[in-house]
Amino acid sequence: MAKYARSPLAPEAFPELPVIKGARFASHAAGVKYQGRTDVMMVQLDPGTSIAGVFTRSLTRSAPVLDCQAKIGGATDAGAIILVNAGNSNAFTGKAGVASVEAVTSAVADIMETPAARVFTSSTGVIGEPMKHERIIAALETLKGKLDENGISDAAHAIMTTDTFPKGACATIDVDGQTVNIAGIAKGSGMIAPDMATMLVYIFTDAKIEQSDLQDLVSAFTDSTFNCITVDSDTSTSDTLLMAATGASGVTVSHDTKAFRDALHDVMLDLSHQVVRDGEGAHKFVTINVTGARNNAQAKTHAMAIANSPLVKTAIAGEDPNWGRVVMAIGKSGAEADRDLLSISFGDIVVAKDGWVSPDYREEQGAAIMKEPEITINVDLGLSDGKATVWTCDLTHTYIEINADYRS
Amino acid sequence: MAKYARSPLAPEAFPELPVIKGARFASHAAGVKYQGRTDVMMVQLDPGTSIAGVFTRSLTRSAPVLDCQAKIGGATDAGAIILVNAGNSNAFTGKAGVASVEAVTSAVADIMETPAARVFTSSTGVIGEPMKHERIIAALETLKGKLDENGISDAAHAIMTTDTFPKGACATIDVDGQTVNIAGIAKGSGMIAPDMATMLVYIFTDAKIEQSDLQDLVSAFTDSTFNCITVDSDTSTSDTLLMAATGASGVTVSHDTKAFRDALHDVMLDLSHQVVRDGEGAHKFVTINVTGARNNAQAKTHAMAIANSPLVKTAIAGEDPNWGRVVMAIGKSGAEADRDLLSISFGDIVVAKDGWVSPDYREEQGAAIMKEPEITINVDLGLSDGKATVWTCDLTHTYIEINADYRS
Numbered sequence: 001m002a003k004y005a006r007s008p009l010a011p012e013a014f015p016e017l018p019v020i021k022g023a024r025f026a027s028h029a030a031g032v033k034y035q036g037r038t039d040v041m042m043v044q045l046d047p048g049t050s051i052a053g054v055f056t057r058s059l060t061r062s063a064p065v066l067d068c069q070a071k072i073g074g075a076t077d078a079g080a081i082i083l084v085n086a087g088n089s090n091a092f093t094g095k096a097g098v099a100s101v102e103a104v105t106s107a108v109a110d111i112m113e114t115p116a117a118r119v120f121t122s123s124t125g126v127i128g129e130p131m132k133h134e135r136i137i138a139a140l141e142t143l144k145g146k147l148d149e150n151g152i153s154d155a156a157h158a159i160m161t162t163d164t165f166p167k168g169a170c171a172t173i174d175v176d177g178q179t180v181n182i183a184g185i186a187k188g189s190g191m192i193a194p195d196m197a198t199m200l201v202y203i204f205t206d207a208k209i210e211q212s213d214l215q216d217l218v219s220a221f222t223d224s225t226f227n228c229i230t231v232d233s234d235t236s237t238s239d240t241l242l243m244a245a246t247g248a249s250g251v252t253v254s255h256d257t258k259a260f261r262d263a264l265h266d267v268m269l270d271l272s273h274q275v276v277r278d279g280e281g282a283h284k285f286v287t288i289n290v291t292g293a294r295n296n297a298q299a300k301t302h303a304m305a306i307a308n309s310p311l312v313k314t315a316i317a318g319e320d321p322n323w324g325r326v327v328m329a330i331g332k333s334g335a336e337a338d339r340d341l342l343s344i345s346f347g348d349i350v351v352a353k354d355g356w357v358s359p360d361y362r363e364e365q366g367a368a369i370m371k372e373p374e375i376t377i378n379v380d381l382g383l384s385d386g387k388a389t390v391w392t393c394d395l396t397h398t399y400i401e402i403n404a405d406y407r408s
Numbered sequence: 409m410a411k412y413a414r415s416p417l418a419p420e421a422f423p424e425l426p427v428i429k430g431a432r433f434a435s436h437a438a439g440v441k442y443q444g445r446t447d448v449m450m451v452q453l454d455p456g457t458s459i460a461g462v463f464t465r466s467l468t469r470s471a472p473v474l475d476c477q478a479k480i481g482g483a484t485d486a487g488a489i490i491l492v493n494a495g496n497s498n499a500f501t502g503k504a505g506v507a508s509v510e511a512v513t514s515a516v517a518d519i520m521e522t523p524a525a526r527v528f529t530s531s532t533g534v535i536g537e538p539m540k541h542e543r544i545i546a547a548l549e550t551l552k553g554k555l556d557e558n559g560i561s562d563a564a565h566a567i568m569t570t571d572t573f574p575k576g577a578c579a580t581i582d583v584d585g586q587t588v589n590i591a592g593i594a595k596g597s598g599m600i601a602p603d604m605a606t607m608l609v610y611i612f613t614d615a616k617i618e619q620s621d622l623q624d625l626v627s628a629f630t631d632s633t634f635n636c637i638t639v640d641s642d643t644s645t646s647d648t649l650l651m652a653a654t655g656a657s658g659v660t661v662s663h664d665t666k667a668f669r670d671a672l673h674d675v676m677l678d679l680s681h682q683v684v685r686d687g688e689g690a691h692k693f694v695t696i697n698v699t700g701a702r703n704n705a706q707a708k709t710h711a712m713a714i715a716n717s718p719l720v721k722t723a724i725a726g727e728d729p730n731w732g733r734v735v736m737a738i739g740k741s742g743a744e745a746d747r748d749l750l751s752i753s754f755g756d757i758v759v760a761k762d763g764w765v766s767p768d769y770r771e772e773q774g775a776a777i778m779k780e781p782e783i784t785i786n787v788d789l790g791l792s793d794g795k796a797t798v799w800t801c802d803l804t805h806t807y808i809e810i811n812a813d814y815r816s
Contacts, residue, residue, distance in 0.1 A: 058738030318812025324536040327536065330468055357501075357537075404723065
C-alpha cells in the first residue's frame with residue numbers, strides 16, 4: 001500500500017472520530033497476504049445493536065457478501081461482530097470459499113461468544129485465490145484482547161488495499177438536547193462503479209434506532225452517495241456497507257429524525273467522496289451536474305456516461321477543456337437528448353449552448369478551469385426538470401500502472 | 409498522424425485493392441486542419457450505383473451524418489459523389505454546421521454536375537470547432553482533375569486522423585463464372601464502441617445489386633462485425649459506413665448470393681479488425697468468445713462488459729492472466745450468470761471452472777499466453793446456447809498519452 005504516493009486529492013488528515021459507545025475495535029497484522037501492516041480488523045457491538053447493510057448487485061458476488069446479506073435483519077439481543085480482512089477477497093473461490101466463511105464465522109462465534117448468525121465478515125483484495133482463513137482464525141484471540149473503543153482509526157488502516165489514505169468521516173449532533181455520534185470508515189479506490197456501495201464501508205452510531213428504519217435510511221442515502229460515484233466503471237464482487245447502531249447513547253431516533261438523517265447523509269457523502277479522491281491514479285476530483293433531463297433517472301444515465309467515458313476522463317487528465325467529448329458521451333448514453341438544446345459549462349464558464357460553442361467562450365477560460373484540482377462540469381439538456389449529480393476522477397497513467405501490475 | 413508509431417498489430421502492408429469499375433478516387437491536401445498531408449478524398453460513382461449506409465446511433469450525431477442518412481435510398485440514375493474530410497468532424501457545430509454541409513454539397517453538385525441529393529459527405533476529427541468548409545470547396549476543382557480508378561489507396565490515407573496505418577480489405581469472387589470485386593477502406597482508432605460502425609468505412613463493388621438488398625446485407629453484417637468491436641466504449645458522433653455498388657461488372661447479385669455475402673462479410677470483418685488493431689495505444693488484439701449464455705443478446709452483453717472493462721484491459725496490457733477481473737466483468741454486466749457454472753479459458757488453457765480456479769491450472773500457463781500479441785478469452789456460462797464474439801484491444805499508457813493531448 002505504500003507503493004503509490006498519497007493522493008493529491010486526499011484530505012489533510014484523518015478526522016478525529018468520536019467514540020461510539022457500545023462499539024469496540026481491534027486491528028492486527030495477520031499476514032493474510034500483505035506483510036508488515038495490519039490486515040484484519042474486528043468490531044464488537046453490544047447487545048441491542050441494529051445492523052443495516054447494502055451490498056453489491058454483482059452476479060458474481062463473493063461468499064462473504066452472500067453470507068452477510070443473509071444475516072441482515074436478524075435478532076439484535078446477542079450483540080454482533082464485524083470481521084474484515086484485506087488482501088484476499090474470497091470471491092470466485094467456489095465451495096472452498098463458502099467453507100472459509102463458515103470456518104471464520106464459527107471460530108469468531110466460539111471465541112467471542114456471539115451467535116454465528118450475528119457474525120458479519122467482509123474480505124477485500126485479489127479475486128479467485130484460496131483464502132488463508134487459518135491465518136485470520138489464528139489472530140482472533142489477539143484481536144479479542146485488543147478491543148478498544150478508541151480503535152476505529154487503526155481499523156480504517158487495516159482494511160486498505162490499493163488505497164493511498166485511510167478514509168473516515170463523522171458527525172456529532174443534537175437530538176432533542178441529547179448528543180448522538182456517528183463515525184464511519186471506508187476503503188476503496190479501484191473497481192469503483194455505481195451499482196451499490198462499490199467498496200467497504202462501516203458506519204457506527206450510538207443512536208437507538210429500529211433496524212428497519214436504519215435500513216431505510218442507509219438504502220436511500222446509498223443511492224445519492226455511493227451509487228453516484230465512479231472511478232473506472234467496474235463493479236466489485238465484494239462491495240459491502242454495514243451500519244451499526246448501538247443505542248448506547250440512550251437517544252432514540254427514527255427515519256424521520258431530521259438531524260440524524262442529515263448527519264448520516266453527510267457522513268456517507270463524505271466517505272463516498274473520499275473514495276473518489278483516492279481513485280486509482282486520480283489527480284482531479286470531478287463533479288458532474290446534469291439538469292434539464294426528461295427525469296432524474298435519465299439525468300443520472302447522462303451523468304454516468306460522462307463520468308465513465310475514457311475520452312472525457314483522459315481529457316480532464318490532460319487539462320483539456322474538451323467539451324466535445326462531453327457532447328459525445330451524452331450522445332451515446334442512451335438517454336434522451338436534443339443536440340441543439342444542450343448547454344455545457346465548466347465551472348462558471350459557459351462553453352457551449354444551443355448546440356454549439358458559446359459565442360463568448362474563449363479557450364483560455366476553459367483551460368484555466370481545467371488546471372484546478374477540483375472541476376465541475378454542468379450540463380443542461382433543456383428538456384424537463386430531471387437532475388442528478390455524480391462524482392468521478394480523471395484517468396491517468398498511474399491508473400494504468402496500478403492495474404497493469406496489481407497481482408505481480 | 410506521424411506522432412505515434414505504426415501499431416505493432418498492423419498488417420504487414422496495405423493490400424493491393426482491385427479496381428472497382430465505375431468508381432474513381434481523388435485525394436488532396438486541402439489544409440482543413442492538418443498540414444503536410446492529404447485530408448480530403450472524393451469518390452465519383454457512375455450512374456446506376458446503389459448506395460447503402462449505416463450510421464451512428466448517437467443522439468448528438470453530426471450534421472453530415474444526418475444529411476447522409478436522409479439521402480440513403482434515393483434514385484440512382486444520376487450517379488453519386490462521396491466526399492470526406494479529416495481534421496474537423498463538423499459535429500456539435502449548430503446551424504453553422506448544417507450550413508457547412510449545404511455549402512459543400514451544393515458546390516460539389518455544381519462542379520461535379522451531380523444532384524445534391526446524391527452527394528454524400530463525411531467529416532471526422534475534432535468536435536465543436538467551426539468547419540473551414542471554404543478550404544474544401546477550394547479543393548474541389550483539383551479533386552475533380554485527379555479522379556482515377558486507381559486512387560483508392562491514397563483515399564485510405566486521406567481519411568486518417570489518429571490512425572497509425574491506413575486500412576483496406578478486398579475480395580475477388582466468382583459469381584456464376586463471372587468476376588465480382590469488392591474493395592473497402594476504413595479509418596478509426598479511438599472513440600470506438602459498438603453502437604453502429606463507430607468509424608468511417610467506404611466499401612465499393614462492381615456487382616449490380618438492388619439498393620434494398622445491399623442495405624439488408626450491410627445492416628446485417630454490421631451487427632456481427634463493426635458492432636462487435638470496441639476500443640474504449642466511446643461512440644463517435646460521426647460514424648458512417650457507406651457501400652456503393654456500381655454494377656459496372658455487369659454481374660447481378662442479390663442478398664441471397666452466397667459468394668457475394670460471404671465475401672462482403674469477410675471484407676467488413678477484416679476492416680473492423682483493422683480498426684481494433686489500430687486501437688489507440690493497442691499492443692494486444694483480443695478476441696472474446698462467450699458461449700452458454702441464456703441467448704445471443706445476453707452473450708454479447710457479457711462479452712462487451714469484459715471487452716470494455718478498464719480493469720480487464722489494463723490486466724491484458726500488463727500481461728497478467730487475471731481471470732478474476734473477467735469474473736468481475738461478467739458479474740456487473742447485467743446479463744444472467746451463475747457464478748458456480750462459469751468456466752473461463754485463456755487460449756487453450758482452462759483457468760477457471762465450476763466457480764473456481766481449475767485444479768490443473770498453473771499460473772505460468774496463463775502468463776505464457778498473455779505474452780502473445782493476440783489473445784483469446786473464452787467464457788462459458790453453462791446456462792443455455794447463446795453465444796457472441798467481440799474484439800477489443802488492451803488499455804495502455806499510450807491511450808492516455810494520445811487522449812490527454814489530442815487537441816493541443
